[in-house]
Amino acid sequence: MVDVTVDKLLAASPAFWAHKSKIQLPDGLFSFTGREYLKESMNEDVPLSADMKGTQGGASSVQMLKCLHAMITGRYPKGVLYLFPNADEMGDFSKCRFNPIINDNPDTIGRFVHDTDTVGLKRVNSSYLFMRGARLSQRLSLTEKASPKLSGIPVDKVVYDEWDFMDPGVREKAYGRMGDSEFKHEAFLGNPSIPDFGIDLIWQQTDQRYWQIRCSKCNAYTCLELDFPDCIQFDSEGKGVRVCIKCGAEIDRTKGEWVAKYPQRSKEAVGRRWSQLNSATVDPGTIVRAWEHPPDGNIADVYRFRLGQPYIESENRLTVQQVYACCSSEGMYPSDRGPCCMGVDVGGTLHVVVGKRTKTGTPHIVHVAEYKEFTDLPEVMRRYNVQAVAIDLYPETRAVRQFQASAGTYESISGVSVTCYIFGVEYLDKQVRGVVEDQQARVLKTSRTESMDGVHAIIADGKAVLPARSGKMEEYAKQMSNTAKVLQEDERGNRLYRYIRCGDGQDHYYHATNYCLMVLNHLPLHAEEPPSQYPEAPDKRFLGLEKRPQRSGGALSGLRRGA
Ligand SMILES: [Zn+2]
DSSP states (O other): OOOHHHHHHHHHHHHHHHHHHTTTEETTTOTTTTTTGGGGHHHHHEEEEEEEEOOSSSSHHHHHHHHHHHHTSSSSSEEEEEEEEHHHHHHIIIIIHHHHHHHHHHTTTTTGEEEEEEETTTEETTTEEEEOOOOOOOOOSSSSSOOOOOOOOOOOOEETTTTTGGGGTHHHHHHHTTTTSSSOEEEEEEESTTOOOTHHHHHHHHHEEEEEETTTTTEEEEETTTSSSTTTTEEEESOEBOOOTOOOOOOOSEEEEESSSSGGGTTTTEEEEEOGGGSSSSSSSHHHHHHHOOOOGGGGIIIIISOOOOOOOOOGGGOOOHTTTTTTTTOOOOOOOOOEEEEESSSSSEEEEEEEOOOOOEEEEEEEESSGGGGGGGHHHHHTEEEEEEEEEOOOHHHHHHHHHHHSEOOOOOOOOOOOOOEEEEESOOOOOOOEEEEETTEEEEEEHHHHHHHHHHHHTTOOOBOOOHHHHHHHHHHHTSEEEEEEOOOOEEEEEEEEEOOTTTTHHHHHHHHHHHHHHSSSSOOOOGGGSSSSSSGGGGOOOOOOOOOOGGHHHHHHHTT
């Protein structure tokens, strides 16, 4: 009778199984003692979990044991896909962590694992554990993407270990491997890198749990992550002591519980943020000292690896406030005497930024808008007296080439024939000095990172004039903050800075602004005139509003993007 109950518990509770079986890990006996915070995730059964953490908390071991338990008990009949940042890390894990677990636990785990010869494939009971590498930095250029081989792998669960180092596109592919599964479970874990990216982006969609510790003296709750650094005091020997945020008494970090900020999401998506402040082996005083005096001045690593918190230096990402700080009181007029230049980012739609130079040479953006077709652009050029255009050469090179061929001369509002330079822009992943102009090929080549740095500097230093705040400018500001500069390593081990997308990933106006600025020097310096001097005095109802242009028709009417 007792045995039946134990067997049932062993099958139903991975935590009980791991505890009862005394599982030996490469770094010692697996135990919840001192790591009580791991118990919850061990027994959890939700479609999505995200563990955003400092290093060395044990979350990876929990995921691996959980997956093994589910395969041994037959709960996941198809199996599990366990993803690592790259093939080397996958190989190391297989050799240094997975194989020892099999060898050191012959009765509880080893006897169920039928080793296949492949490093990345193990049969566990009657299902399969696939281990694969999926690294972002396997991309050698911006157009070439790493593509882990995932075809023909049906699974019930996917684990993303160190999600911030993977190409976000791998998720869709991996999820597709669970099409026939009744579970479709996803587990994300990793150290955070920058805000609104990677594990932080996933975590934001979860119920956002924090480890809340109850004070035995006053019953108030303290969260070491949220109450840092006030929750750490020093004893007479300089050792850190965790204290109650309300009464100052020492608290016992093992007496905590995970509390969700958004409990209504808990059935679908569970997220935990864990820091080394809750570690059994780290003196929290060392974290306070590292935070106050970061080793090698590297505060980012203290936040990311010790506090489990995403971090970005302000010089690497614009804020919407910085963008607003450049907004003037002038709304967006439906036309401008210019001369103006125009940047166009080509995606699902065309994001357009039109600007001119003030008499001091400062960029003055006069028009920001989204258009559907290339055929919409000539009318914009006419209204703003556009004399130079820079357009993203990719991915629709043919459409750009056609546009270059057909839109280079037009009649301005005042009836003058205007010759307009139209360039395709090619971003390079290497360093280039400034913008290299190939007049003959009508292509501008520039370093992607350096030129994007230029946009950052102009906005951050308040050296651009933008239209007044409006709904359109709010979208513009959001997109300007949706890219961030991070240090990456390519597969040859070269470290280089790259801008990556963050937030909702829409950063089109950032690039359109960059392109616009690239051709700004094609314009003469412009003496600023009061708005009443504009060729078409705008009706005041247009101030700050966007007027959609009429389709131009004529010679361009047959030209459609992607044609
Ligand atoms: Zn207290």
